Amino acid sequence: MTRLPVRLEKNVYIAAAASAAGKNEAEGPLGSRFDVVSDDDRFGQDTWEKAESEMQRLALGRAAAKAGLTPDDIDAVFAGDLLNQCVASNYGLLSFGIPFFGLYGACSTAAEGLILSALLCGAGARRCAAVTSSHFCSAERQFRFPLEYGGQRTPTAQWTVTAAGAFILSEEKSDAVASGSPKAVPRIAAVMPGIVTDRGIDDLSNMGAAMAPAAADTLTRYFSAGADPDEFDLIVTGDLGREGSEILRDLIASTGRDIRRNHVDCGLMIYDVDGTDRHAGGSGCGCSAAVMAADILENVRAGVLKRVLFVGTGALMSPLTVNQKGTIPGIAHLCEITGEITEAK
Amino acid sequence: MTRLPVRLEKNVYIAAAASAAGKNEAEGPLGSRFDVVSDDDRFGQDTWEKAESEMQRLALGRAAAKAGLTPDDIDAVFAGDLLNQCVASNYGLLSFGIPFFGLYGACSTAAEGLILSALLCGAGARRCAAVTSSHFCSAERQFRFPLEYGGQRTPTAQWTVTAAGAFILSEEKSDAVASGSPKAVPRIAAVMPGIVTDRGIDDLSNMGAAMAPAAADTLTRYFSAGADPDEFDLIVTGDLGREGSEILRDLIASTGRDIRRNHVDCGLMIYDVDGTDRHAGGSGCGCSAAVMAADILENVRAGVLKRVLFVGTGALMSPLTVNQKGTIPGIAHLCEITGEITEAK
Numbered sequence: 001m002t003r004l005p006v007r008l009e010k011n012v013y014i015a016a017a018a019s020a021a022g023k024n025e026a027e028g029p030l031g032s033r034f035d036v037v038s039d040d041d042r043f044g045q046d047t048w049e050k051a052e053s054e055m056q057r058l059a060l061g062r063a064a065a066k067a068g069l070t071p072d073d074i075d076a077v078f079a080g081d082l083l084n085q086c087v088a089s090n091y092g093l094l095s096f097g098i099p100f101f102g103l104y105g106a107c108s109t110a111a112e113g114l115i116l117s118a119l120l121c122g123a124g125a126r127r128c129a130a131v132t133s134s135h136f137c138s139a140e141r142q143f144r145f146p147l148e149y150g151g152q153r154t155p156t157a158q159w160t161v162t163a164a165g166a167f168i169l170s171e172e173k174s175d176a177v178a179s180g181s182p183k184a185v186p187r188i189a190a191v192m193p194g195i196v197t198d199r200g201i202d203d204l205s206n207m208g209a210a211m212a213p214a215a216a217d218t219l220t221r222y223f224s225a226g227a228d229p230d231e232f233d234l235i236v237t238g239d240l241g242r243e244g245s246e247i248l249r250d251l252i253a254s255t256g257r258d259i260r261r262n263h264v265d266c267g268l269m270i271y272d273v274d275g276t277d278r279h280a281g282g283s284g285c286g287c288s289a290a291v292m293a294a295d296i297l298e299n300v301r302a303g304v305l306k307r308v309l310f311v312g313t314g315a316l317m318s319p320l321t322v323n324q325k326g327t328i329p330g331i332a333h334l335c336e337i338t339g340e341i342t343e344a345k
Numbered sequence: 346m347t348r349l350p351v352r353l354e355k356n357v358y359i360a361a362a363a364s365a366a367g368k369n370e371a372e373g374p375l376g377s378r379f380d381v382v383s384d385d386d387r388f389g390q391d392t393w394e395k396a397e398s399e400m401q402r403l404a405l406g407r408a409a410a411k412a413g414l415t416p417d418d419i420d421a422v423f424a425g426d427l428l429n430q431c432v433a434s435n436y437g438l439l440s441f442g443i444p445f446f447g448l449y450g451a452c453s454t455a456a457e458g459l460i461l462s463a464l465l466c467g468a469g470a471r472r473c474a475a476v477t478s479s480h481f482c483s484a485e486r487q488f489r490f491p492l493e494y495g496g497q498r499t500p501t502a503q504w505t506v507t508a509a510g511a512f513i514l515s516e517e518k519s520d521a522v523a524s525g526s527p528k529a530v531p532r533i534a535a536v537m538p539g540i541v542t543d544r545g546i547d548d549l550s551n552m553g554a555a556m557a558p559a560a561a562d563t564l565t566r567y568f569s570a571g572a573d574p575d576e577f578d579l580i581v582t583g584d585l586g587r588e589g590s591e592i593l594r595d596l597i598a599s600t601g602r603d604i605r606r607n608h609v610d611c612g613l614m615i616y617d618v619d620g621t622d623r624h625a626g627g628s629g630c631g632c633s634a635a636v637m638a639a640d641i642l643e644n645v646r647a648g649v650l651k652r653v654l655f656v657g658t659g660a661l662m663s664p665l666t667v668n669q670k671g672t673i674p675g676i677a678h679l680c681e682i683t684g685e686i687t688e689a690k
Contacts, residue, residue: 006469009469047669049665049666049669050669076538080447080449083663083665084429084430084663084664084665085429085449085451085661085662085663085666086449086661087661087663087665087666087671090541090661090674091666091671091674093541094541094543094674097540098540099537099538099539099540100538100539100540100541100676101448101450101457101460101461101538102425102448102449102450102451102457102661102676103446103447103448103449104425104430104431104447104448104449105446105447106430112446112447115446116446116461119464119465119468120464120468122468123464123465123467123468124351124354192444193421193444193445193446194444194445195442195443195444195445196435196438196439196445198439316430316431316432316435316447317430318428318429318430318432318435319429320394320428320429320432321394321430321432321436324392324394324395326432326436329435329436329439331445331447
C-alpha cells in the first residue's frame, strides 16, 4: 500500500499547530507569525541543547492550548530532532507524560511525524502529536564546526534554523475549529513515506544536492499514481534550499512534469536569503515544522490555500560516515493536505 | 487509546524473524540459534559501522527469504539503531528500496518497530518490517571509550551486543506458515507505547537503573488495565541486565504484583553472564531483537510459549547531556504476543 500514496479512509484533521523560533528567524519574512520567539536563542536555558528542548515544550504546549486540549487528551506523540540520541525531544517532552515514539528522519522529521500521527489517528487514536526542532548552535557544533572556530561557509551550505514546530492531529473536526474561527480546516488526505535514496553526494555543506533526488523520487511516485502538479496550490519542500530546489525542479522537468509555477521551499521562505549570511537557505527539522505551522497551515485555515503537497526532505548525513568516505543518503516523506471549508462560514 | 494497551482489531502475525550475531554472541547460550554469525564481528566489512549495516541487511534478507517474500512485498520498514543519525539503518536497508521510517528508541527500538509495524498492518498495510541492530565496537567508541583505551568496566555496566534482528509482520497468516511448519503462529494481540521516565540516574555505566522505572511504569499501566502477571508464560524485558532486572522486580513487587516466577531479561539470556566479562549482561538494540527472533518467537512457533509480554526498554542516554550534568531518561514499549495454533497441526 505504501508505495502508492495511502489515502486516509477516516478524516484526520490538523487540529492545531504552533511554533517557537529564535532571533534570526524572528527577523525574517515570517517573523511576526511565530507563536513564541526568543531574543537570545537560549529560551532562558543555560545550554543550547536545553534551549532546543524548551522550544519543543513551548511549541507543543502552545498547540495544545490553541485546541483547548491538555496532555491527557493526546494519545501519543511522535518526536525527533537532529541531536545525537534525539535528546531535544527526549527531554523536551518529558514533562507532558504522553506515550512517546522517538523518530530519526533528519530534516524530514516533521513530515515523518505527521504521516505516523495521521496513520495512528486513522487506526483508532483520538489525537496524536508530531513535534520537532533544530537549533543552529547545537547543530553546527555537532555536525560541522564549533561556532568559536569561526569557519567560513560555502555558498551551497544551508543555515540550520533555530525553531520548533508542533502539530496536533485529531479525528474530531471540532478540535480544529476550537482554535480560532478558521474558514477551512486542514485535513491530511494522503500520505506517502519516502524511500532512502543515495546518489553519491559526500559534501556536508551541500545537503540540498543529497536530498533533491529523494524528493524527486517521492514526488514522481506520487504523480505517477494519478495526480498532476497543477492540481495543487502549492508544493512545499522542506528544506532543499536554493541549490537543492533548482536540482529538484530540473529532475521533475526531466520526467515531463513542471513544478516551477507552484513549488516553494521552506528553507527559502524562512529567511530573506539574498543579502544575508544564510547562503543557500535554511535547513534543520525545525525549519519546515515552523514554516508549516506559522505560515502554510495558517493560509489553509484562511482559505487561501486549498490543496497543498508537503514534502519533508532529510539528509541522513553523519560526520562519522562521511569521514569514513561514505556518502549522504536522502529521504523525502509526503503529506497531501486539503482545506475543508467549515460549515459555520 | 494508547494509555491503555491497544488491542489490535485485525489479526497481525509475525510472519518471520531472523537474526545475525557476532562471535561472542555465537559462543553464548543461544549461539546455535542465530541465522547468520560472523567469526570476526566484521561481516566482511572494513569498518564496524558498515559491519552493523551489513548485519541489518543480512537479517532482513533472511527474514524475507523465510517467509518467501521479496522486498516488493513489504510496504514499509521501521528501523533504527544506536549510532548517531542511525547510520546502521540508513545504509543497511538502502539496497532494499522499501519505504522507510527511521526510529530512535535506544535499546527499545525493536519493540517500538514492532508496535508501529503492527499498527500500520492493522491500518491497511499488507506487510511491514521492523529491523534493528547494535555493535559492541561501534557503540563503545561512541558512547564510552574507544576500545584501544582499554578502560576497566564497572560491575553494573552492560555489554553492547553485536547483533541484528528483523521481523516481518503481516495480515496474512499464510505468510507465517510459509516459513517452516510451525505448531503455532505468533500474533501481536496488543501493544502499548511507553512514556519517557526520568528518575535522576546519571551513570552511563548503569543503564539498568535508568530503564527499570520505565519498564515498571509500562507494566503497571498494562496490568492495571486488567491483566495479571500469572496469565503469561513469560514476561521478557530487553535489556535491563542483572541490576535493572532486580530493580524492576522490586518495583513491581511494591505494587502488590509478582513477576519473579516468569520474568526473564534478554540481556541475561544472550550471554553466560557468570564467569565471563559481560558484567551486568547484554544491552543494545540488537540484543532483544536477536533474542526475540532466535529464541522467544521460535518457542512460540513450537507451541512451548503461548502468551508472552515483550517489554523493550531503552536508556535515552547521551554522552553530551550527561557531560552537561543531565540525567538519563528511560522508556519501555510493550507488545503482547500470543501463539495461535495452526490448523494443519
